[in-house]
Amino acid sequence: METLLSVRDVTKHFGGFTALSGVSLEIGRGERFGLIGPNGSGKTTLINCISGALRNDSGSIAFAGEEVSTLPAYQRTRRGIARSFQIPRPFTSMSVLENLIVPLEYVQHRGSLHTADTRSEALEILRMMGLADKAETPSNQLTQIELRKLELARAMAARPRLLISDESMAGLSGNEVEEVLAILRTLNESGITIIMIEHIMQAVMRFSQRVVCLVAGQIICQGTPEQIVQNPEVQRAYLGA
Amino acid sequence: MKFWISCAVAMFAAVALGATLKNEYYFFAGYTVLMFIVLATAWNILGGYAGYVNFGTPAFFGLGAYTAAVLFKAYELPLALQILAAAAMSGLLGLGAGLLTLRLRGIFFAIATIALVVIMETLFINWRYAGGATGLQLLRPPVTPPFDSYIKMLFVVMAGMAVASVAIARYIETSWIGRGLRAIRDSEEAAEASGVPTLKLKVFACTISGALMGAAGAPMPMYLSFIEPASTFNLNYAIGALASPMIGGTAHYLGPVIGAILLSSLQQLVTVTISNEVNVLVVGVMLVVFVVAAPDGILGLLRKVRWKRS
Numbered sequence: 431m432e433t434l435l436s437v438r439d440v441t442k443h444f445g446g447f448t449a450l451s452g453v454s455l456e457i458g459r460g461e462r463f464g465l466i467g468p469n470g471s472g473k474t475t476l477i478n479c480i481s482g483a484l485r486n487d488s489g490s491i492a493f494a495g496e497e498v499s500t501l502p503a504y505q506r507t508r509r510g511i512a513r514s515f516q517i518p519r520p521f522t523s524m525s526v527l528e529n530l531i532v533p534l535e536y537v538q539h540r541g542s543l544h545t546a547d548t549r550s551e552a553l554e555i556l557r558m559m560g561l562a563d564k565a566e567t568p569s570n571q572l573t574q575i576e577l578r579k580l581e582l583a584r585a586m587a588a589r590p591r592l593l594i595s596d597e598s599m600a601g602l603s604g605n606e607v608e609e610v611l612a613i614l615r616t617l618n619e620s621g622i623t624i625i626m627i628e629h630i631m632q633a634v635m636r637f638s639q640r641v642v643c644l645v646a647g648q649i650i651c652q653g654t655p656e657q658i659v660q661n662p663e664v665q666r667a668y669l670g671a
Numbered sequence: 672m673k674f675w676i677s678c679a680v681a682m683f684a685a686v687a688l689g690a691t692l693k694n695e696y697y698f699f700a701g702y703t704v705l706m707f708i709v710l711a712t713a714w715n716i717l718g719g720y721a722g723y724v725n726f727g728t729p730a731f732f733g734l735g736a737y738t739a740a741v742l743f744k745a746y747e748l749p750l751a752l753q754i755l756a757a758a759a760m761s762g763l764l765g766l767g768a769g770l771l772t773l774r775l776r777g778i779f780f781a782i783a784t785i786a787l788v789v790i791m792e793t794l795f796i797n798w799r800y801a802g803g804a805t806g807l808q809l810l811r812p813p814v815t816p817p818f819d820s821y822i823k824m825l826f827v828v829m830a831g832m833a834v835a836s837v838a839i840a841r842y843i844e845t846s847w848i849g850r851g852l853r854a855i856r857d858s859e860e861a862a863e864a865s866g867v868p869t870l871k872l873k874v875f876a877c878t879i880s881g882a883l884m885g886a887a888g889a890p891m892p893m894y895l896s897f898i899e900p901a902s903t904f905n906l907n908y909a910i911g912a913l914a915s916p917m918i919g920g921t922a923h924y925l926g927p928v929i930g931a932i933l934l935s936s937l938q939q940l941v942t943v944t945i946s947n948e949v950n951v952l953v954v955g956v957m958l959v960v961f962v963v964a965a966p967d968g969i970l971g972l973l974r975k976v977r978w979k980r981s
Contacts, residue, residue: 481864482863483860483863483864502863502868502870503860503863503864504863504864504865504866504867504868504869507863507864507865507866508866512864513864515860515861515864519857519858519860519861520857520858520861521853521854521857521858521861521862522857523853523856523857523922524850524853524854524857528850531850532850532851532854532862532865532866532867533865533866535847535850535851536847536851536865536866536867536868537865537866540866584861584865585864587865588864588865588866
């Protein structure tokens with residue numbers, strides 16, 4: 431499989447605390463990749479480093495063969511790395527539709543603002559996410575599941591090649607989890623590589639082709655979901671020994 | 672279209688007033704109101720749209736005023752060129768200060784902008800050529816026809832600048848730039864993740880905002896025939912520029928206009944009828960009342976009322 435994202439020896443400190451130490455990953459084009467680990471293990475720090483919200487202290491991050499670790503976040507988004515936020519961060523002064531127009535204008539159509547029909551494109555994405563009837567709703571009036579979907583929809587509006595879903599299912603009911611899983615699967619079928627960070631084990635294990643487990647800023651094992659579940663170190667990290 | 676007709680009507684009204692009204696006081700007072708429309712509109716571009724509260728209005732305003740005064744003293748430049756030069760200088764200050772300070776967020780940015788005012792004031796107190804601490808007396812040049820008095824001319828010029836600044840704010844607000852700025856105000860991380868170059872946009876807003884404030888300051892030395900640092904870099908400009916959008920509403924380009932008209936007219940009225948000290952109190956009281964009763968300003972209040980009726 432062709433490599434889309436290659437993380438090599440990435441380290442990140444916060445003062446004296448080492449959040450990531452020497453993390454290396456290879457993610458192939460079109461892959462469904464799961465990232466698990468107990469609270470505080472560095473999952474969100476890792477994707478913050480990949481998406482550019484944080485700069486890694488050392489190591490390299492290459493996306494589609496290009497070194498991106500020194501680029502600001504918006505440049506990485508324009509190159510095809512999109513993310514959702516663990517705690518939804520909608521643009522609260524805007525309608526749901528307008529939330530999507532921001533990335534459409536700033537990523538996809540920044541050279542063709544006058545000719546582009548961003549509205550209908552945004553509506554198209556909302557339809558796919560099952561949010562079409564909420565298009566004109568102010569985004570501060572959404573329910574939890576709708577907020578999660580909006581996070582994904584806005585990330586999709588950046589037309590990514592790699593979508594990082596940071597706990598998109600946290601706090602959702604069983605049916606809602608199924609709904610989000612179905613959306614992510616459809617996106618993956620359309621060719622988008624997906625990194626899923628999740629605490630709901632059953633969801634990650636069903637979704638991912640390959641899973642990495644992060645503990646205290648280090649990768650303790652990687653493999654297929656079956657291998658991960660059987661790995662004694664993972665069991666120790668999660669259940670204690 | 673409706674907007675441009677309103678602009679033309681406003682300009683026509685200003686000129687018509689200049690041609691008919693005889694009492695020059697009205698133009699003195701009107702000039703101040705118009706100047707605060709420009710300052711409030713300029714402030715709102717960074718403070719309202721992007722949510723970066725700027726206390727540095729006097730720095731930009733004062734630099735504009737001093738640029739005009741110094742150029743007049745040195746070369747007797749005509750007013751139009753003074754205004755353009757003032758806008759350029761204050762725009763540059765906005766660019767420089769923006770690059771240095773806009774990485775700071777929230778309260779830290781606000782503190783940095785206060786420091787900017789102190790720096791500028793100190794600079795001009797110590798510049799002998801610009802009059803130092805004692806100030807600079809300036810003789811107005813003869814008025815250019817068709818105007819029959821200098822103050823009327825300044826009034827019409829300021830009306831032109833008010834219309835121009837509202838048009839600029841409106842363009843920014845309704846374009847992709849305004850959407851980017853609002854995204855920054857709502858969540859800077861999410862904006863950046865949506866491809867918005869947040870630092871560039873903030874610096875752009877700071878530059879435009881600074882340039883407009885500088886332009887608003889440029890006619891001030893001619894208005895007073897005098898300039899000195901303490902009143903030019905007065906924090907009251909910062910408060911007026913900030914309070915007007917808060918009172919009118921920060922989300923729409925009309926908010927600062929409504930707020931400035933209301934606040935400055937009231938201040939002028941109070942200054943004349945009661946005292947100059949009470950006029951400062953008025954701003955404080957109005958600001959408190961609006962922050963408590965109508966946090967989204969007059970426009971926000973109207974929207975709420977209309978929303979309840981429908």
